[in-house]
Amino acid sequence: MSLFIEPLDWDQALLQRYDLAGPRYTSYPTxxxxxxxxxxxxxxxxxxxxxxxxxxxxxxxxxxxxxxxxxxxxxxxxxxxxxxxxxxxxxxxxxxxxxxxxxxxxxxxxxxxxxxxxxxxxxxxxxxxxxxxxxxxxxxxxxxxxxxxxxxxxxxxxxxxxxxxxxxxxxxxxxxxxxxxxxxxxxxxxxxxxxxxxxxxxxxxxxxxxxxxxxxxxxxxxxxxxxxxxxxxxxxxxxxxxxxxxxxxxxxxxxxxxxxxxxxxxxxxxxxxxxxxxxxxxxxxxxxxxxxxxxxxxxxxxxxxxxxxxxxxxxxxxxxxxxxxxxxxxxGVSSISMIDNVYVQNAKELNTYQQKMDMGLLPISKGFTLNAEDQLRRFIINRLICHCRLDFAELKTCFDIDAAHYFSAELAQLAPMQADGLLTINSQGIYVHNKGRLLIRRVCMVFDEYLQKAKQDSSRIRYSKII
CATH class of the missing domain: 3.80.30.20 (tm_1862 like domain)
Known part of the structure; x- marks a missing residue:
């Protein structure tokens, strides 16, 4: 039976344990x-x-x-x-x-x-x-x-x-x-x-x-x-x-x-x-x-x-x-484009947006250019958040990496989740179980390089809870 046809496996104790704050990953980087x-x-x-x-x-x-x-x-x-x-x-x-x-x-x-x-x-x-x-x-x-x-x-x-x-x-x-x-x-x-x-x-x-x-x-x-x-x-x-x-x-x-x-x-x-x-x-x-x-x-x-x-x-x-x-x-005001390897956000304030338009300028206020590492991690997060699995052979084909070696630190962070039955890690890839689907944001956070670097930053960004 397909993972997405099966009823979700609800484990309240695990949900409460892993219910941290984190991004919603409508983009990566966020x-x-x-x-x-x-x-x-x-x-x-x-x-x-x-x-x-x-x-x-x-x-x-x-x-x-x-x-x-x-x-x-x-x-x-x-x-x-x-x-x-x-x-x-x-x-x-x-x-x-x-x-x-x-x-x-x-x-x-x-x-x-x-x-x-x-x-x-x-x-x-x-x-x-x-x-x-x-x-x-x-x-x-x-x-x-x-x-x-x-x-x-x-x-x-x-x-x-x-x-x-x-x-x-x-x-x-x-x-x-x-x-x-x-x-x-x-x-x-x-x-x-x-x-x-x-x-x-x-x-x-x-x-x-x-x-x-x-x-x-x-x-x-x-x-x-x-x-x-x-x-x-x-x-x-x-x-x-x-x-x-x-x-x-x-x-x-x-x-x-x-x-x-x-x-x-x-x-x-x-x-x-x-x-x-x-x-x-x-x-x-x-x-x-x-x-x-x-x-x-x-x-x-x-x-x-x-x-x-x-x-x-x-x-x-x-x-x-x-x-x-x-x-x-x-x-329009505050809207975000996603074209090839760049994100571009328009001015958030209406007056600023309209002033730029009146000057004949693109109303851009900020943006981001993804490097090769960003694109790799975006691919991984998208696969996990949409399909609850990550195929290591696909990473080898698309990015020419040995995932088990390249992401050894990330896989070590996922080990407790595997022990709790949220997912399985083997030589072929990562497979999220029904028990882990509600916590998919928590799984993705392990591969978020910017989030990992910010762990020691006392002024880090405040996100909403996962659940």
């Missing part, structure tokens, strides 16, 4: 390693290599505006009711796209596109058309509905009519932030959407022929209990989304000011959060969903499940992805 002294020439050279390799493109647009503040949110957002602010921002994003047109091969196809935020549906239907039409004019989008074109929505603040408009523009996948249906929890985090709203919207999306509906939930929110989560999960399962994300709420008010509005005494204790996660995983698996990894669930016939079965699943700044062959070009 974003704290990005440097302000980053050369635009490095980006241009990376684009040239991408063109020579004839890799397709994934486009990401960061639309930061929200009409209301969700207290738990750690995203880069701008809360405003002034809808006129969106138009000038969209025009600058189109300007940014235009700056890249001459750099990328005109025949490079865009097979994946995502609008994130913020709340992308903050903008009007007319502005949606403006942005999408400009994208099509500047880049070659897959127009036969074979591309994966997705949009994030707040189900309490979007109309069926707008979703029909987005479908006509070419969007075929939706990710909606449900979070929790309990009214007390919703009030505690200032995020509202009723079961009726989500149900009506889900039915409309299916009638409009959207290919995939994904719902985001959060466990560990204030006033949330196992009983309230049970009710929410029951309702979500009845709604029958194709994919689900179940995120751990990480309370980090020192980083995110909005979280200071949450009363710490209202947060569930760590043991209660573990109970919630255990119940949710068991319930979703019983309902026919597979645990893909790191908070993500999908039906067996979903593209994420099929990509994992085929060994083609990848992970990037949007999470798990079926388009691992793409280079990612991200536009």
């Amino acid at each position: 974003a704290p390693q990005f440097q302000e002294a980053f050369s635009e020439t490095a980006l241009r050279n990376a684009i040239t290599r991408s063109n020579n390799a004839q890799r397709p493109l994934s486009l990401y647009f960061h639309i930061p505006f929200c009409e209301s503040l969700c207290y738990y949110c750690g995203c880069n957002k701008i809360v405003t009711n002034n809808k006129s602010r969106a138009r000038t921002y969209l025009q600058r994003m189109i300007q940014e796209l235009a700056l890249y047109v001459d750099l990328f091969d005109q025949y490079k196809q865009v097979t994946q596109l995502h609008w994130g935020g913020g709340t992308p549906t903050f903008i009007s239907d007319e502005e949606m058309s403006l942005l999408m039409n400009a994208t099509r004019r500047l880049f070659q989008l897959a127009d036969d509905d074979s591309g994966e074109f997705s949009v994030e929505i707040h189900p309490g603040r979007v109309s069926v009519k707008t979703m029909a408009h987005l479908r006509n523009l070419g969007f075929n996948r939706v990710s909606m932030g449900v979070q929790d249906f309990d009214s007390r929890v919703q009030h505690a985090v200032n995020r509202y959407n009723t079961l009726e709203q989500v149900s009506e919207l889900s039915n409309a999306l299916r009638a409009q022929d959207y290919k995939s509906i994904s719902m985001d939930l959060i466990y560990g929110l204030p006033l949330q209990t196992l009983a309230s989560l049970r009710e929410t999960l029951s309702k979500v399962i009845d709604l029958n989304p194709d994919r689900l994300s179940l995120f751990n709420y990480a309370h980090m008010p020192h980083l995110f000011k909005s979280q200071q509005l949450i009363k710490e005494q209202d947060l569930p204790v760590a043991s209660a959060k573990l109970d919630m996660l255990h119940y949710a995983i068991h319930t979703l698996e019983a309902a026919g969903y597979r645990y893909i990894g790191m908070d993500h669930f999908a039906k067996p016939e979903d593209e994420l499940s099929r990509a994992q079965d085929a060994g083609k699943l990848q992970r990037n700044f949007q999470g798990y992805s079926t388009h691992g062959d793409c280079d990612l070009l991200a536009v």
